[in-house]
Amino acid sequence: MDVTVDGSTSNYGEGTYDLWFDRDAEVTLKANSGSSSFACWMGDYPSGERTSEEITITMDEAKTLKAVFGTLQVWLDDFNDASKLASQTNTEVSGGYLQLAQQPTGDWDPQAQMWVQPSELSNPKGGSEEQGYVWCWGDWDERKVAETFVPSVTGNLESVTCYLCVPWGTTNSAFVEIWTADDDGPTGSGPLATSEVVDFGGDNEWHEITFTFTSPASVTAGQRYAIVWRQTRQDLFNWYIVGYCDGDPYTNGKAFWCRWFFPWSSLNLDFAFRVFISTGYEYYSAGEAISEKIPESGTVTAWLAVWVIWLEVEPNTSLTVYVLDADTDDVLKQVSLTSDVFWYRVDLSDIDASEHPRIKLKAEFTSDGSETPKFSAWAVQYYTE
Structure with missing residues (x-):
């Protein structure tokens, strides 16, 4: 990591450092990726800049910052079958889509x-x-x-x-x-x-x-x-x-x-x-599907995003996607999707991986019976050690 103050730059390798600066000094920190990619900052980073490789802070008080690195991983379920779904209620995998089942x-x-x-x-x-x-x-x-x-x-x-x-x-x-x-x-x-x-x-x-x-x-x-x-x-x-x-x-x-x-x-x-x-036959009025726990193994250093791909949301239907803590079922994020889009991104960069080491995804569907909302895949991006 490069630390720059008043035009002077010092480089620091892996480890923990106590650095002292003058009050109100402007300090620029740049995370340098090596064998692992930069994931995010943890601690007292500026608002909205958790995933920015370079940030500038004002030393108006003592601050703690940690640059997190890792290997980017992608968990993907493209609904070739239901093998990555832990549970389903009134839903089915059909034609490459997750959707409401018919009754x-x-x-x-x-x-x-x-x-x-x-x-x-x-x-x-x-x-x-x-x-x-x-x-x-x-x-x-x-x-x-x-x-x-x-x-x-x-x-x-x-x-x-x-x-x-x-x-x-x-x-x-x-x-x-x-x-x-x-x-x-x-x-x-x-x-x-x-x-x-x-x-x-x-x-x-x-x-x-x-x-x-x-x-x-x-x-x-x-x-x-x-x-x-x-x-x-x-x-x-x-x-x-x-x-x-x-x-x-x-x-x-x-x-x-x-x-x-x-x-x-x-x-x-x-x-x-x-x-x-x-x-x-008509579609069920409501249903849900929950993914397996993500990841199955390994240690997550930082969460990046969830992608919901190729959505078709017909009139008189709705689709809500939740990001849940895999162990407590607490809702970490949720988004209601009401129209057709090729993809939708849910930012996870503000979720602390040390507090929520594993997640799972949940999709809730509603319908008036004539149509069903559906989507063709969902994916999770995250960093591991």
């Missing part, structure tokens, strides 16, 4: 359901082998049950809700399929859709279970379909029960069962069920 718009079909309270089921925590039992004992035996139904709307069948019970203390794994159907039960060479597997406990209690579909089945109003309950491969004598009501409470469908490769046989009952059918 189906629709409702439980009021006509394609037979829904009661658990106390109204005809098989309270039990049933016979010819009725609600489902099992899969390896390749040599499987028992399935089904309920046919007729939707009143055309759309995507997003989920099925029903009541399931395991009679004794084992955890069971169930899934459902959607098939085409006729008056004799499920038809076709394979299911239209297969749900995610759901695990539930063996406590001899009814559980209201919702099965969701990653790839929903497209259903047409007035056509007949079937819900087929199945079990993942289990040990012998491990099964679950589907809740039902005796008789014909759901007049637009029938209950069936089959074992192994034998044909479907009808049952004098209806399984309790309801189906959610979406007729479109």
